[in-house]
Amino acid sequence: MYYVAEVKESDCAKYNCKQCVLFCPEPNTLMFHDSKHTAWVNYSRCKGCAICVYVCSDLLKRNCIQMVMMTAGD
Amino acid sequence: MGLEYVRISPGFEKYMPKDYVDLVQYGQFGRQIDVQQLGQFKELVEEHPMCAGCFMAYFIRVFYAALPNPEDTIVIGTAGCARLALSQAAVPFVYGNYGDTNAVASGLKRALTIRFPDKEKDVVVIAGDGGLIDIGFGMTMHSWFRREKFTTIMVDNEVYGNTGGQESGMSPKGVQLKMAPKGKQFDKINAVELAKTAGCVYVAKLAPTNPKRIAKTIRRAILAARHFGPTFIHAYTSCNIEYSIPTEKVLEDARKREKQDFGFYEWMTDEVKEYFEEIEKQSQEVKA
Numbered sequence: 001m002y003y004v005a006e007v008k009e010s011d012c013a014k015y016n017c018k019q020c021v022l023f024c025p026e027p028n029t030l031m032f033h034d035s036k037h038t039a040w041v042n043y044s045r046c047k048g049c050a051i052c053v054y055v056c057s058d059l060l061k062r063n064c065i066q067m068v069m070m071t072a073g074d
Numbered sequence: 075m076g077l078e079y080v081r082i083s084p085g086f087e088k089y090m091p092k093d094y095v096d097l098v099q100y101g102q103f104g105r106q107i108d109v110q111q112l113g114q115f116k117e118l119v120e121e122h123p124m125c126a127g128c129f130m131a132y133f134i135r136v137f138y139a140a141l142p143n144p145e146d147t148i149v150i151g152t153a154g155c156a157r158l159a160l161s162q163a164a165v166p167f168v169y170g171n172y173g174d175t176n177a178v179a180s181g182l183k184r185a186l187t188i189r190f191p192d193k194e195k196d197v198v199v200i201a202g203d204g205g206l207i208d209i210g211f212g213m214t215m216h217s218w219f220r221r222e223k224f225t226t227i228m229v230d231n232e233v234y235g236n237t238g239g240q241e242s243g244m245s246p247k248g249v250q251l252k253m254a255p256k257g258k259q260f261d262k263i264n265a266v267e268l269a270k271t272a273g274c275v276y277v278a279k280l281a282p283t284n285p286k287r288i289a290k291t292i293r294r295a296i297l298a299a300r301h302f303g304p305t306f307i308h309a310y311t312s313c314n315i316e317y318s319i320p321t322e323k324v325l326e327d328a329r330k331r332e333k334q335d336f337g338f339y340e341w342m343t344d345e346v347k348e349y350f351e352e353i354e355k356q357s358q359e360v361k362a
Contacts, residue, residue: 018110018113021113025129051127
């Protein structure tokens with residue numbers, strides 16, 4: 001079981017803000033999709049620190065990212 | 075080093091690892107990247123074993139995105155947390171013994187100047203507070219006294235994080251750590267003033283709360299080091315393990331410290347200031 005971030009893409013696409021991507025400490029993990037205009041997570045690289053949740057929910061009040069438990073292979 | 079060294083020989087694309095092909099096709103080599111584009115290109119630094127939520131790892135991520143010429147850069151590090159991520163990047167990395175990073179960098183920069191007289195090769199030291207201000211203090215100061223032309227970046231986590239939490243010269247006064255139960259008795263060393271006195275031409279102090287500003291500072295430090303002399307950046311990169319900061323509060327902590335004692339500070343000599351003004355004027359003319 002892994003604790004990873006998950007982006008609610010339909011909510012995220014409304015804002016086109018990218019702030020969470022700029023504050024993720026892991027390289028090539030929280031990425032931005034150019035055509036869908038949404039952030040997305042490379043689950044196998046996410047370490048579950050939840051800094052993106054702080055940026056999205058606490059700083060920007062947009063609540064587009066949540067932390068979920070995931071099993072390897074999902 | 076150099077772009078030719080990075081490119082894949084024709085016909086070998088399908089045999090190379092996917093990550094490497096991505097790095098050449100969608101990476102930073104040979105083009106100028108704005109740090110705001112993070113997440114939309116393949117970054118130089120790869121997966122690394124640093125702790126979840128480590129802000130030193132974040133600073134290093136922005137550092138690599140900010141390099142003006144990654145293909146002509148050598149990074150020097152030493153024992154400590156930072157080398158865990160620095161050694162996982164597609165930029166040559168030299169591991170100095172504990173404390174001698176700036177001596178190694180001095181020799182390397184001089185050798186590169188002789189070997190490539192018509193090319194700019196950047197040397198960047200990026201080490202922790204222990205490596206630069208405690209154990210490497212003499213060599214750091216002497217490289218500045220000699221006015222060696224390279225950049226020194228201190229990623230200051232205010233503790234020896236790798237070895238269980240001993241106090242360092244950069245720990246704040248009174249702080250209790252796992253291996254310093256009585257609390258630190260002395261003040262934090264003022265590294266910025268030391269650097270100014272020792273002859274650095276560009277000195278900055280920051281907390282990593284604004285990626286654009288970090289990138290601008292790093293870029294300026296490297297450009298100034300090419301032509302004028304030693305440059306120094308003091309960056310606050312908290313240790314969330316030894317200081318028991320919950321990972322989701324790491325950015326909040328950095329913002330708090332920025333208001334307290336890590337407010338953005340930048341100092342440069344007059345000639346460096348003129349140089350930057352000229353560069354900015356030129357880039358505006360190009361845009362117009």
